[in-house]
Amino acid sequence: MSEDDADGTSPGGSRIxxxxxxxxxxxxxxxxxxxxxxxIEAHIERHIxxxxxxxxxxxxxxxxxxxxxxxxxxxxxxxTLVTMGMSELPMQVPAEVASxxxxxxxxxxxxxxxxxxxxSARYWPxxxxxxxxxxxxxxxTWLGPGHTVPHGDPPEPYVAGSALVxxxxxxxxxxxxxxxxxxxxxxxxxxxxxxxxLTREELDYKLQHGSPALFELLxxxxxxxxxxxxxxxxxxxxxxxxxxxxRR
Numbered sequence: 636m637s638e639d640d641a642d643g644t645s646p647g648g649s650r651i652x653x654x655x656x657x658x659x660x661x662x663x664x665x666x667x668x669x670x671x672x673x674x675i676e677a678h679i680e681r682h683i684x685x686x687x688x689x690x691x692x693x694x695x696x697x698x699x700x701x702x703x704x705x706x707x708x709x710x711x712x713x714x715t716l717v718t719m720g721m722s723e724l725p726m727q728v729p730a731e732v733a734s735x736x737x738x739x740x741x742x743x744x745x746x747x748x749x750x751x752x753x754x755s756a757r758y759w760p761x762x763x764x765x766x767x768x769x770x771x772x773x774x775x776t777w778l779g780p781g782h783t784v785p786h787g788d789p790p791e792p793y794v795a796g797s798a799l800v801x802x803x804x805x806x807x808x809x810x811x812x813x814x815x816x817x818x819x820x821x822x823x824x825x826x827x828x829x830x831x832x833l834t835r836e837e838l839d840y841k842l843q844h845g846s847p848a849l850f851e852l853l854x855x856x857x858x859x860x861x862x863x864x865x866x867x868x869x870x871x872x873x874x875x876x877x878x879x880x881x882r883r
Contacts, residue, residue: 666695666699667692667695667698667699667701667720667723668699668720668723671720671722671723671819672701672719672720674817674819674820675703675717675719675722675741675817675825676703676719678814678817678827679703679705679715679717679814681813682810682811682813682814683705683711683715683717683810683814684705684706684708684711684715685705685706686703686704686705687704687705687706688703688704688706689701689702689703689704689719690702690704690752690761692720695720697724697769697772697773698720698721698723698724698768698769698772699720699723700718700719700720700721700765700768700769701718701719701720702716702717702718702719702761702764702765703716703717703718703719704716704752705717707748712748713745713746713747713748713809713861714745714746714747714748714750715743715744715745715746715809715810716743716744716745716746716760716761716764717741717742717743717827718741718742718743718764718765718768719741720741720768721739721740721741721742721768721769721771721772722739722740722741722825724739724772725738725739726738726739726740726771726772726776726777726778727771727775727776727777728777728779729777732779736777736779736780736826737816737824737825737826738777738824739823739824739825739826740771740778740779740825740826740827740828741768741825741826741827741828742764742767742768742804742827742828742829742830743807743810743827743828743829743830743860744760744761744763744764744829744830744860744862745809745829745859745860745861745862746760746861746862747861747862750862756794759793759794760793760862763786763793763802763830764830767784767802767830770784778804778828779804779826779828780804780805780806780828780846781803781804781805781846781850782803782804783801783802783803783804783833783838783841784801784802784804785800785801785838786799786800786801786802787800790835790838793832794864796864796865797864797865798834798835798866798867798868799832799833799834799864799866800833800834800835800838801832801833801835801838802830802831802832802833803830803831803833803837803841803849803853804828804829804830804831805828805829805830805831805850805853805860806828806829807827807828807829807860808829808859808860809829809859809860809861810827810829814827815827829859829860830860831853831858831859831860832862832863832866834866834867834868834870835868836868836870837849837852837853837868837869837870840852840870852869852870853869855869856869
């Protein structure tokens with residue numbers, strides 16, 4: 636997707652896109668790249684912890700998108716989910732940011748330790764992770780820190796009783812900086828970005844004031860990639876404590 640496809644610029648300076656699927660032609664099925672997946676899994680285990688299970692795709696359109704799960708431990712009392720396969724194809728990263736944003740990426744979300752992904756009613760965070768990971772390839776575009784993806788147009792809550800209606804792409808706040816990028820043996824770079832679930836007020840604030848202003852409020856409000864379904868908006872509220880020790 637090019638700048639010509641944008642639906643204008645928000646008051647905060649953000650380019651606004653309403654994505655239209657690209658011409659699909661023949662469907663490109665993928666079985667995945669075992670070497671790349673092995674490198675990603677080893678990277679996760681070096682910096683996050685042992686991969687305890689993997690959600691494997693049976694049939695994959697365009698990229699083979701597995702999701703690695705690192706179970707909660709006493710030292711890291713959360714579940715960490717990381718895609719393994721979004722980076723199979725490069726994204727359409729603009730030339731002006733290509734030096735700092737790798738054109739291949741994987742995504743991360745963090746769930747509470749008792750979140751049961753086998754319960755169909757609680758599968759939606761993983762579904763969101765996979766949907767957003769496919770977006771750059773389905774719509775011929777790219778994702779990087781500061782981008783937001785609403786849940787629908789207009790945005791709607793992911794689940795009844797929650798104010799969360801979209802996600803923000805951000806550097807992983809609950810992982811060491813060494814995790815943020817993987818350089819493979821052939822020089823290929825893969826960026827690891829987290830998805831932070833946002834409220835409607837936070838999405839609107841980003842459009843009005845820009846990403847840096849929202850980053851500051853999220854930092855003050857101790858909001859990160861750890862999903863809190865009943866979280867209130869940080870707009871107009873004071874800071875609070877992190878739910879557990881942050882690793883940076």
